[in-house]
Every structure is written in structure tokens, then in C-alpha cells.
Amino acid sequence: MKRILSVVVWLAVGLLGAGALGAIAIHRGEPLNAMWFVIAALCCYLVAFRLYSAFVAAKVLALDDTRATPAERHDDGRDFVPTNKWVLFGHHFAAIAGPGPLVGPTLAAQFGYLPGTLWLIAGAAFGGCVQDFVILFCSIRRDGKSLGQMAREEVSERGGFIAQLAVLAIMVILLAVIALVVVNALKSSPWATFTLAMTIPIALLLGVYLRFVRPGRVLEASIMGVALVIFVVVAGQWVADSPYWSNVFTLSGLSLTAAIIIYGFSASALPVWLLLAPRDYLSAFIKAGAIFSLAAGILLVRPQVLMPPLTHFIDGTGPVFAGKIFPFCFITIACGAVSGFHSLISSGTTPKMILREGHARFIGYGAMLLESFVGIMAMVAACAMTPGVYFAINSPTSIVGATATVGAATISSWGYPLQPETMTNLAHAVGEITLWNRAGGAPSLAVGMAQIFSNTIGGPRLLSIWYHFAIMFEALFILTVLDAGTRVGRFMIQELGGRVWAPFGRRGWMPGILLSSAMIVAMWGYFLYQGVVDPLGGINSLWPLFGIGNQLLAAVALVVATTILLKMKKLQWIWVTLVPTVWLVIVTMTASYEKIFDSNPRIGFLSGANAMAAQITAGKIASERLAETHRLIFNLHLNAVVTAVFALMVLVLVVEAIFQWYSILTRRREAVLHESPYIATRWAPNFSGATHDAVVGDAMGDD
Amino acid sequence: MRKTAKQAKRLLRLFWRGLREWCGDAAYESYLRSKTRHVGSCHTLSQAEFYVDQLNRRYSRPSRCC
Numbered sequence: 001m002k003r004i005l006s007v008v009v010w011l012a013v014g015l016l017g018a019g020a021l022g023a024i025a026i027h028r029g030e031p032l033n034a035m036w037f038v039i040a041a042l043c044c045y046l047v048a049f050r051l052y053s054a055f056v057a058a059k060v061l062a063l064d065d066t067r068a069t070p071a072e073r074h075d076d077g078r079d080f081v082p083t084n085k086w087v088l089f090g091h092h093f094a095a096i097a098g099p100g101p102l103v104g105p106t107l108a109a110q111f112g113y114l115p116g117t118l119w120l121i122a123g124a125a126f127g128g129c130v131q132d133f134v135i136l137f138c139s140i141r142r143d144g145k146s147l148g149q150m151a152r153e154e155v156s157e158r159g160g161f162i163a164q165l166a167v168l169a170i171m172v173i174l175l176a177v178i179a180l181v182v183v184n185a186l187k188s189s190p191w192a193t194f195t196l197a198m199t200i201p202i203a204l205l206l207g208v209y210l211r212f213v214r215p216g217r218v219l220e221a222s223i224m225g226v227a228l229v230i231f232v233v234v235a236g237q238w239v240a241d242s243p244y245w246s247n248v249f250t251l252s253g254l255s256l257t258a259a260i261i262i263y264g265f266s267a268s269a270l271p272v273w274l275l276l277a278p279r280d281y282l283s284a285f286i287k288a289g290a291i292f293s294l295a296a297g298i299l300l301v302r303p304q305v306l307m308p309p310l311t312h313f314i315d316g317t318g319p320v321f322a323g324k325i326f327p328f329c330f331i332t333i334a335c336g337a338v339s340g341f342h343s344l345i346s347s348g349t350t351p352k353m354i355l356r357e358g359h360a361r362f363i364g365y366g367a368m369l370l371e372s373f374v375g376i377m378a379m380v381a382a383c384a385m386t387p388g389v390y391f392a393i394n395s396p397t398s399i400v401g402a403t404a405t406v407g408a409a410t411i412s413s414w415g416y417p418l419q420p421e422t423m424t425n426l427a428h429a430v431g432e433i434t435l436w437n438r439a440g441g442a443p444s445l446a447v448g449m450a451q452i453f454s455n456t457i458g459g460p461r462l463l464s465i466w467y468h469f470a471i472m473f474e475a476l477f478i479l480t481v482l483d484a485g486t487r488v489g490r491f492m493i494q495e496l497g498g499r500v501w502a503p504f505g506r507r508g509w510m511p512g513i514l515l516s517s518a519m520i521v522a523m524w525g526y527f528l529y530q531g532v533v534d535p536l537g538g539i540n541s542l543w544p545l546f547g548i549g550n551q552l553l554a555a556v557a558l559v560v561a562t563t564i565l566l567k568m569k570k571l572q573w574i575w576v577t578l579v580p581t582v583w584l585v586i587v588t589m590t591a592s593y594e595k596i597f598d599s600n601p602r603i604g605f606l607s608g609a610n611a612m613a614a615q616i617t618a619g620k621i622a623s624e625r626l627a628e629t630h631r632l633i634f635n636l637h638l639n640a641v642v643t644a645v646f647a648l649m650v651l652v653l654v655v656e657a658i659f660q661w662y663s664i665l666t667r668r669r670e671a672v673l674h675e676s677p678y679i680a681t682r683w684a685p686n687f688s689g690a691t692h693d694a695v696v697g698d699a700m701g702d703d
Numbered sequence: 704m705r706k707t708a709k710q711a712k713r714l715l716r717l718f719w720r721g722l723r724e725w726c727g728d729a730a731y732e733s734y735l736r737s738k739t740r741h742v743g744s745c746h747t748l749s750q751a752e753f754y755v756d757q758l759n760r761r762y763s764r765p766s767r768c769c
Contacts (some may be wrong), residue, residue, distance in 0.1 A: 070746050077737025079760060081726065146764075167765075176769050215751040217730040272758045280767070281726065302715040335769055344765040402706040484767040507763070552769065 001325060015044025024117060024309070031304035034380045035114075041121055042374045045369045049127035051482070053365040057506045058129060060565065060573040061137050063357040070144045070352050070596060080144070081484065082683075083353040085362055091353070093367040094284050095131070095345045099178055099290070099373035099478045100335025101504065103441035106448075107543060108332040108380040109390065110523045112319040114309035116379050119601065123330070123337025124372030127580040131554055134363030134561040134577055135343045138390060140352035140360060141675045146681070147347045151653070153674040159656045163556050166649050168492045172520070173642070174341070175264075175485045176527030177546040180328045183256045183528070185471050186441035190249035191236035191464075192471045193256070197249070198232040199262070199279065199476055206278035217397040218281055225282045226289075230474075231468050240431055250433075253532040260475050261525040267371040267483030268320035268490050269515040270345040277485050283480040290449075290473040294377050297452040307383035307390065319395035319414075320439065321540045322602035327591040331547035334376025340553025342368065355683070381448030388418030389426060389435075396537035397437045407436060417571050431464035441539035442478075446470035489520035530635040533628070536602065539692070541595075541639055548591050550651045553585040559657045566661055566670040585654060597642045607641035609633045730757055 020040035024032065028305065057063050058464050106114040139145055145153075152160020174321070187194045207223045214220065239245045251259070267276050318325035321332065335341070346364060354360060371442040382390060392400070400407040404420035411418045411523075427435045430450060435443060450466035458466070491507070493516040498505015504512045531538025558581040567573050598604030603612040612633050615621050621629050663669035723729040731750050738747050748756060 060760065075737050075740065077734035078757065081730075081733055081737070084721065087721050087724040094725075096768045098769040100768060178769065209749070216731050216754040216757075217728065218726045219723060271755075272762045276762055277758045284726065337767065341765070341768045345768055346765050349761070349766060471725070481767045481769060484762055485765075487762050488765050508718055532716060537736055546769075 010047070012569045014047050017047060019070065021118075021121075025114060027093070027309065031306050034298055034303045034305055034384060037117060037305070037376055038381050040578045041119075041373055042446075043371065044121045047499040048129070049366060049369060052125060052363050053129065053133065054059070056133060056365070056576055057358070057361040058307075059698050060113050060570055060576050061134065061360075063137070063360060065093060065358045068683075069140055069354050069357060070676075072681055072683060073355055073676075073679060074143070080352045080409045082355045085355060085359040088350065088353050088355075088359070089363050089367055092345065092350045092363050094288070095349065096339070096342045097287065097371050097374060098137040098341075098481050099181060099442075099474060100339060100373050102378045102445055102474065103543075104179055104333045104336050104547070105375045105379040106541070107380060107381040107394070108320045108321055108329050109307055110394070111314050111325050111329055112187065113305055113307050113315070113379060113383045115325055116333055119330060119333050119335050119375065120372050120379065122479070123333070124368055124375075127339035127554075127583070128342070128372065128626075129365040129368040130576060130580060131338060131340075131557050131561065132342045132346050132368045132670045134565075135358070135557050136346040136351055136360045136364035138561060138564050139347035140354055140357060143676050144352040145347065147557055147560065148488075149341050149397055150347065150564070151556070152676075154228070154563050155560060155653065155660055156656045159560075159653050162649050162653050164492075166549075166553060166556060166646070166653075167553050168489065168496075168551050169642070169646065169649075170340070170546075171485055171489050171492075172523045173527060173542070173546050173549050175482055175524035176531065176540075177445065177529045179257075179260050179524065180265075180531040180542055181442050181480050182260060182475045182482075183253050183438040183532055184438055184537075185442035185446070186251065186541070187253050187255055187438070188250055191468050192475070193251055194239040194245070194577055195229075195233050195247045195468055196475045196479070198235075199229060199282065200275070202228045202232070203275055203279040203282060206281065207274040209276060211273045221278070222281045222285050225254055225278065226285050229282060229472065234465060234467055235652075237431060237464065247395075248658055253627045256530075257525070257528055257532050260479075262526070263479070264482055264486045265517050265521045268486040268521065269513055272487070276487060278589050279476070280480050280484065283477040284411065286473050287438070287477045290470070291374055293451055294381065294452065295373075295545040297449075298377060298380055301381070303384040303452060303455070305380065305383045306385065307387050311387075316600070316603070317397040319391055321543060322600065323544065323594065324593075328544060329586040330587045331544050331551060331591045333375065333532045334550045336372055336378070338551065338554045338580070339371075340550045340555070340557055343553065343557035343574050346626070348455040351452070357370060375410050378477070381445055381452060382449065385444065386416075386418070387423075387466040388412065389417055389422065389447070390444055391437050391481070392423050392497055393417060393447065395437065396439055396535070398465055398537075400437070404436060406524045417525040429463050430467035431627055432467070434530050437537070439539045442471065442474045443541075446474065453473075480664060485519055486517070486524070488620040489523075490516045493519050530638075533561040534632070534635070540602065541605070541636075543590065544595055545620040545639060545643060547647050548588050548595065551588045552646050555588060555650055556653055558584065559653055563660055565674070566664055567655055567673045569671070570666075573635055585650070588650070589647060592643050595643050605636045609636040609640075612636070727757070 017040055020036050023036050024040055070080040071080050073081055076401045105116050142150060148160050148164040151163040202225055206225045216631050239249055310510055314325040316322060368486055388411050392407060400410045404423060406419040408418045423435055437485055446467050449470040450463050453466040454460060454463045494505050503509055506512060531542045558577050560575045562574060562581055567579060594603055596605055599610040600608050616629060731753050734753055
């Protein structure tokens with residue numbers, strides 16, 4: 001009876017999800033209510049978790065709860081800490097959820113709501129979640145080894161080295177592009193710049209409190225910090241209203257670039273307890289609060305989605321970024337559906353804290369589903385805006401024109417009516433000087449979030465506060481990724497440098513710290529600078545580069561996972577990781593090829609450089625702009641080289657893996673798995689008789 | 704009624720415990736518990752030492768994603 005009821009319930013959930021998806025896909029004409037998106041996504045996630053992840057857990061990976069996890073075997077209370085599965089889910093989600101699922105879907109909304117929504121759901125269920133889950137499982141079985149170590153052991157020495165190099169290279173582009181999102185959000189916005197600047201002294205204050213006054217009392221310090229941050233968001237309005245202070249905090253793109261570079265260097269070189277960690281605590285609380293508030297806001301307001309399902313920009317002529325729906329929709333969405341960077345977390349902290357193998361399904365697969373849902377909410381927030389306003393905020397001046405009148409006329413000519421005064425009034429309502437040409441996704445997402453929040457609490461009066469709260473939330477956790485990433489990049493450089501000259505590799509050696517910090521900051525700082533001076537707004541070239549890098553890293557992770565499945569003699573289930581691998585390789589290789597060689601100067605780096613060179617030859621560039629144009633040409637060539645290097649690294653790894661697979665399948669090589677030996681858990685109640693709580697202590701409170 | 708209040712109290716206590724563990728507030732307690740489980744291992748860090756040690760470990764590997 002219970003089984004029949006279960007079948008009926010799951011059938012109902014499936015049918016509801018299919019119906020909602022169908023409504024989204026075939027609906028035309030009148031605006032669609034956002035609830036359809038929420039229902040479709042939630043039902044699909046529930047079915048995917050209940051059926052597909054259970055299948056992967058049982059048949060493909062054969063999770064074994066009687067096997068002791070690294071947290072049990074090496075329990076040291078520091079790295080290896082047995083952790084309750086709900087707490088670890090929170091940890092894992094806080095670590096994987098970054099700006100990507102918010103910014104990517106917002107940018108991809110230029111194709112309309114349909115392609116992005118479908119990819120967010122399907123890509124996560126069959127690609128991203130599987131990657132996170134399988135890599136987490138593989139790392140648990142290998143004492144929490146990293147992706148690079150697993151690639152070296154299971155694929156080849158060269159494969160491991162390439163994976164490590166790919167991580168560093170992709171991290172540089174990631175840090176540059178997220179810094180660019182912050183620059184575009186803060187440019188000419190004294191309120192937002194003041195708010196974000198004030199988070200630095202707040203973090204320093206918390207750092208000193210947590211280090212010397214009440215060591216480790218994170219919760220009370222974070223509550224104080226969040227209260228102070230909310231205060232400075234409100235106080236930002238006074239700054240914006242004061243002619244003197246408004247002038248002080250109105251910064252150009254280049255000034256903000258310099259400020260962020262100095263910040264990144266400081267956060268990397270200063271002791272971690274002083275700036276980086278307290279900012280991370282603040283960011284984690286505000287991130288969790290803002291995401292849950294957005295979900296609640298969407299459920300309460302149930303906004304209408306005004307963007308059409310498909311726009312004519314699927315042909316590649318989009319103003320936000322150039323490129324056709326295939327492959328650029330997938331490259332742009334990136335983290336909301338599949339994120340290569342998650343494999344670093346799944347093979348980093350999480351496997352060392354997991355209590356039982358069985359929890360890997362909930363944590364690995366489940367947390368990625370939640371991240372995909374964040375992407376769906378970002379898509380709803382972006383598409384709930386009038387399309388004309390969306391394009392005005394996200395399009396660069398070189399596409400829509402320099403003045404409000406010309407811009408509004410251009411956007412109206414695309415079929416999205418817009419009056420110049422609409423943008424003026426909106427900017428005034430959110431407390432900004434202008435909202436034109438604020439490419440990067442963050443300002444348009446903040447407008448969407450502010451509209452949803454203000455319809456829930458406060459009405460139009462609070463629109464400006466909500467807008468700046470949303471900007472602060474985005475910028476705060478982007479900077480958290482930036483400083484944490486810069487520090488990790490510094491360690492990678494020190495590790496590489498230490499192979500050449502040993503003292504450089506010592507983590508506590510101050511000249512090494514300063515030099516390696518300067519090197520990593522210089523690397524991403526240069527790409528940030530080129531994004532800021534790019535006439536197409538920077539996002540057009542850097543976001544696809546980031547997307548390609550991220551998806552290539554996912555391909556690397558899935559290649560490693562496929563190799564391990566093959567060695568586990570799971571040939572009949574190998575399609576679980578092989579199909580997403582093949583898809584990612586096709587998408588990223590197509591995107592890489594187009595970004596390098598496409599004849600459209602807005603897409604292809606080389607044709608863009610050639611077009612500029614032709615302008616110089618034809619004498620169309622004024623002499624005072626010659627040096628700048630030569631620099632732009634150099635940047636385009638550099639981007640082409642970087643894209644080619646990314647693609648080449650992955651191709652080498654794929655070829656290595658195929659060779660390995662062929663050798664195993666033809667029995668020319670023995671399939672040697674590098675798993676840790678089986679040790680029975682002392683914590684499984686049915687195994688040794690000892691309950692988990694009795695051994696680990698009541699405070700753990702598993703399940 | 705009393706049963707519901709008891710259950711609510713239990714849930715709140717669980718939430719509070721989970722929140723403290725999630726944000727790192729209870730990390731030192733967890734470390735001390737681990738030390739009692741492994742009697743005889745190296746010297747026990749003070750709360751301040753543990754806090755700095757923990758941060759240095761956490762931020763030397765990818766801990767935040769895109």
C-alpha cells in the first residue's frame with residue numbers, strides 16, 4: 001500500500017513538472033507567471049534526485065555505508081572532521097554557490113527565457129550534479145585526494161600536471177571576470193562604492209575581535225558584522241546625497257580597477273584572520289539570507305515574466321554578448337548547470353568531512369540542484385524586467401549609442417519599446433546616476449531583485465535601499481571569491497616556484513609571499529584592465545573565456561570520473577559520465593574555435609584584431625588613439641592564445657584518457673584502481689553494534 | 704500541546720547546533736571532542752591557536768567557487 005502511494009505521489013510530481021515545463025515551452029503571447037518556472041524546476045529536481053541520483057548511487061557507484069570514510073579514519077578535528085550531513089550540505093553549498101549562477105543566467109536572458117531555463121534544469125540534472133556527486137565519491141574513496149592528484153594517479157602523470165595547470169590558468173580568468181562584474185556594478189555609483197568600501201573596515205574590526213577578543217566566536221561576530229553592513233547600506237544614501245562625499249566615492253572604471261587590484265594583493269599577503277576570513281563569514285551569512293529572501297520574494301510576488309521565450313538574438317547578433325545560441329548559451333550559463341570549479345570543492349574539503357558514503361548523494365547531487373535553482377531565480381529576476389530596460393542596462397555604448405535618446409531608439413528598433421525617460425526614472429528610483437550600459441549582469445540582477453523585494457516589503461520607497469542591498473550582496477561575495485582565489489593562486493605559484501628555488505616555496509617566507517601575491521594579482525589584474533578598456537564592455541570577450549575555461553575544467557573532471565568508472569568495471573553505466581563529457585567537449589571546442597577564428601569581429605578574437613588593424617591601415621584611427629588601438633589588438637591576440645591553450649590542454653588530457661580507456665578495454669593494460677583499502681566503519685549501527693552517536697558524541701547528531 | 708512545544712524546542716536546539724557547526728562557531732568544541740577520541744596524540748591547541756590554524760588550512764586550498 002505504501003509503495004503504491006509512493007508511486008502515485010512521484011507520478012503526480014512528475015506530471016506536474018512535465019506540465020509546467022510544457023507551459024513554459026509552448027506558451028506564447030501574454031506574459032507568463034514566474035510560478036511556472038518555480039514549479040517546473042522544483043518538480044524536475046525532485047524527480048531527478050529521487051530517481052536518477054538514486055540510480056547513480058546504487059547501480060553506478062554502489063555507495064557503501066559500511067565503509068569507513070576519510071573523516072572516520074583520519075578524524076583529527078582539523079581537516080578530517082566527521083560532520084552531520086545537513087551541516088555539511090550547508091558547507092558544501094556555501095562553497096560552490098558563487099556569482100556564476102546569478103550572472104550567467106542573467107546574461108543568457110538575451111536569448112529569451114526558454115533556452116537558459118531548459119539548460120539550467122537539464123544540464124544540472126544530467127551534467128553538473130553528476131559531476132559533483134561522482135567526483136565527491138571518487139575523492140572519498142581516495143582519502144580526500146584532489147582532482148589533480150586523482151588525474152595523476154588514475155589517468156596519467158601528464159594528465160595530473162595538465163589538470164593542475166588548467167586550474168591555475170582558469171582561476172586567473174575567473175578572478176578577472178568576476179572583478180570586472182564588480183567594477184561595472186560600482187562604476188559611477190557613490191552609494192554602492194561607499195557601501196562596499198565600508199565592508200573592509202568592518203571585516204578588519206571583526207578580524208581583530210575574532211583573533212584577540214573572543215577567538216573563534218564566529219556567530220556573534222557575524223551577527224554584529226551583518227548589522228553593521230545593513231547600516232552602511234542605508235548610510236550610503238546619505239553619502240550619495242552629499243555633494244562632497246558623493247564626489248569622493250564616484251570612481252571611474254580604471255580607478256576601481258586599481259582599487260580592486262590593491263585589495264586583492266592585500267587580502268592575499270595579509271594574515272588570513274585579519275581580512276579574508278571575517279569577510280568570508282559576512283559574505284556567507286548575507287549570501288544565504290539574500291538567496292532565501294529572493295526565493296521567498298518570488299513565491300510571494302509571483303512576478304510576470306516579460307521577456308519572450310526566444311528573442312531574435314539567438315542568431316548571434318545579441319548586444320549583451322555576441323554568439324549564437326549554440327554554443328554560447330551553454331558557455332554563458334556555465335556554473336548554474338555545470339561547473340568545473342565544483343570538482344575542486346568536491347575533491348577538497350567536503351570528502352574529508354563526510355560521515356558516510358551514502359551522504360555523498362544528498363550533498364554532491366543535492367547541493368548542485370540547489371545551485372541550479374539559484375540560477376532559475378536569477379533568470380526569473382532578469383526576465384521579470386521590461387526587455388527594453390534589460391537590454392539598456394546590459395548593452396555597451398558601442399552597440400546602442402552614447403546618448404539616452406539614441407539608445408532608446410536603437411533598442412526600440414529591435415522590437416523592445418523603450419522611452420529614454422523610463423531609464424532616467426528607474427535610475428532615479430534606485431538612487432543611481434545612470435543605469436545605461438552597466439554590462440556585467442550585476443546591476444540588472446540587482447534591479448530585478450530590488451523590484452521583487454520592494455513588492456514584498458516597503459514598496460517603491462525602499463527600491464533604492466533594496467537595489468543597493470542587492471549590489472552589496474553580489475559585490476561582497478564576488479570579492480570573497482576574489483580574495484580567497486587570489487590566495488590559493490598565490491600558493492599554487494609558490495608551489496610551482498618552489499620546484500625551481502626551494503625558499504620561494506616556503507609559505508611563511510615574506511619575500512615569497514609578496515612576490516607570488518604580486519604575480520597572481522598582476523595576471524588577473526591585466527585581464528581585468530583589458531576588460532575595463534574594451535570598447536565592447538569586456539564582458540563580451542571575458543565572460544565567454546571564463547565560461548569556456550570553466551566548462552573545460554568540468555570536462556577534465558568528467559574524463560577523470562569516466563576513467564575511474566571504467567576501472568571499476570562499470571562499463572555498462574559509463575554513459576552516465578561519458579555523455580556529459582562528450583557534450584562538454586563538443587560545446588567548449590566549438591566555442592573555442594568560434595572565439596578564435598569566427599569571421600565576425602565581435603565573436604572571433606583574430607577577426608576583431610584584423611578589423612582594428614585594417615582601420616589603422618586605412619587611417620581611420622586618430623593618432624592619439626593609435627597606442628590604445630595597438631594595445632586592444634594585442635589583447636585580442638592574447639585572448640586567442642589563452643583560448644587555444646585552454647582547448648589544447650583539455651584535448652591532450654582527453655587523448656591521454658582515450659588511450660588509457662582503449663588499453664584497458666583491449667586488456668593491454670591492467671585496470672589498477674588507486675582506492676584506499678576497505679576498512680569497516682565503527683559507526684554504522686547495524687555493523688558493529690555501536691551507534692554513531694555513541695562513538696562520535698551526541699553533539700554530532702547525525703540524520 | 705506540551706508535546707508540540709517539546710518538539711519545537713528540540714527542533715530549535717537542532718537548528719542552533721547546526722547553525723553553529725555550519726558557520727564554524729563550534730569548530731573548537733569539535734576539535735576537542737576529536738582529541739578525546741584520540742588520546743595520546745600531539746599537544747592540544749588553545750582556542751586562539753586553533754582558530755588561526757584552522758583559517759590557514761581552510762584558505763590554502765579552493766574554498767570558494769564561482
